[in-house]
Amino acid sequence: MLRDPVFRAHSRFVEQVQFGTLNATLPTQPRGYAALANTTSFVQYVDWVLTHMEACLQRAQLKPPALARHLTMQCYLWDHVIGYSVYDIFLLNYLEHFPDKQVLVVYMEDLAAEPLRILEQVEAHIGVPHHQYNTTELAAAFNARGSYGWGRGSMLSDRKGSIEPSGVDQNATAVLEAVERLRRFFAPSVQRLFALADEGRITRAPQAWRARYGSAAFSKDAPPATPQNASAV
Ligand SMILES: Nc1ncnc2c1ncn2[C@@H]1O[C@H](COP(=O)(O)OS(=O)(=O)O)[C@@H](OP(=O)(O)O)[C@H]1O
Numbered sequence: 001m002l003r004d005p006v007f008r009a010h011s012r013f014v015e016q017v018q019f020g021t022l023n024a025t026l027p028t029q030p031r032g033y034a035a036l037a038n039t040t041s042f043v044q045y046v047d048w049v050l051t052h053m054e055a056c057l058q059r060a061q062l063k064p065p066a067l068a069r070h071l072t073m074q075c076y077l078w079d080h081v082i083g084y085s086v087y088d089i090f091l092l093n094y095l096e097h098f099p100d101k102q103v104l105v106v107y108m109e110d111l112a113a114e115p116l117r118i119l120e121q122v123e124a125h126i127g128v129p130h131h132q133y134n135t136t137e138l139a140a141a142f143n144a145r146g147s148y149g150w151g152r153g154s155m156l157s158d159r160k161g162s163i164e165p166s167g168v169d170q171n172a173t174a175v176l177e178a179v180e181r182l183r184r185f186f187a188p189s190v191q192r193l194f195a196l197a198d199e200g201r202i203t204r205a206p207q208a209w210r211a212r213y214g215s216a217a218f219s220k221d222a223p224p225a226t227p228q229n230a231s232a233v
Contacts, residue, residue: 002193003108004209005085005186006179010163012081013042015148028077037079041168046178049082050185082182088192095201105202107209112156115139187213 003011016022022045023038033052039045053075060071073090076083094103104125111118115138123130140153147154163179165172190205190213197204211217 001106001108001111002087002205004212005087005190006182006212007161007163008108009082009085009182010042011145012084013045014145015143016081018148022081026077026080028074030078033078042163043169043171043174043178045081046182049079050181053079053083054185082185085186086189088189088196091193091196091202095196100201103202107203107206109206109208112141112159115156183212184218187218191215 002008013022016024017040023034025034037045037048039048056075056078057072060068060075062068063071069089073093076086076089091103091105104122106118106121116133119133119138120130139156141156141159142153143150144154144159146158146160163175165175169175190209193202193205194210194214196202216222
């Protein structure tokens with residue numbers, strides 16, 4: 001299940017700060033990496049991670065293609081907030097090893113809008129019998145901002161989906177700039193997902209993704225970023 005990569009990254013950041021686990025070390029990271037990425041500021045975190053990740057990606061690109069691809073994946077695996085939102089390279093890895101039909105891509109924005117349709121699609125894909133969901137189950141969000149943790153469900157309608165100045169990030173312009181830098185960073189990856197969908201290999205992304213990441217979103221006539229278009233679906 002994929003979510004708009006910027007909003008997934010932000011959600012993960014807020015959750016990890018609340019759990020106090022942002023600087024937890026992953027086996028995929030260089031020694032000492034995560035401890036340095038320890039801040040409660042999303043703006044600072046984006047700047048720190050993207051600066052390191054872009055340098056890592058540049059070094060990877062200097063290698064022969066197969067090694068470059070492997071090293072590129074490693075650069076993304078350094079960081080579970082931003083790197084894990086780069087979906088295409090990992091999805092393509094699955095598609096190289098499994099027939100397309102065995103890989104179902106669904107989107108969180110579609111789950112929020114039409115939970116029953118998406119749940120039925122997942123049930124059919126994995127071959128489990130249909131469950132009769134009640135309306136409370138269909139309206140529930142788990143591990144949602146404000147009540148993170150898997151034990152508690154909250155109302156989907158109460159979910160707060162936007163990225164706004166808060167905590168140490170009170171500078172609205174700096175928050176918008178961080179969101180914009182991320183959007184540009186993720187765009188090539190998201191555009192490769194659009195191409196896979198155009199080839200009929202995966203489900204089409206929600207229209208809002210095309211508006212944010214499609215090439216038209218980067219033309220000189222595109223509207224500038226505002227808090228409104230930094231709001232999640
Ligand atoms: N049913 C449904 N529909 C849409 N969105 C939902 C749903 N259930 C959970 N959520 C939102 O998912 C976010 C938590 O996802 P994860 O626990 O997978 O995040 S993580 O990547 O493992 O950190 C978390 O996002 P944020 O609230 O923005 O942090 C949840 O609100």
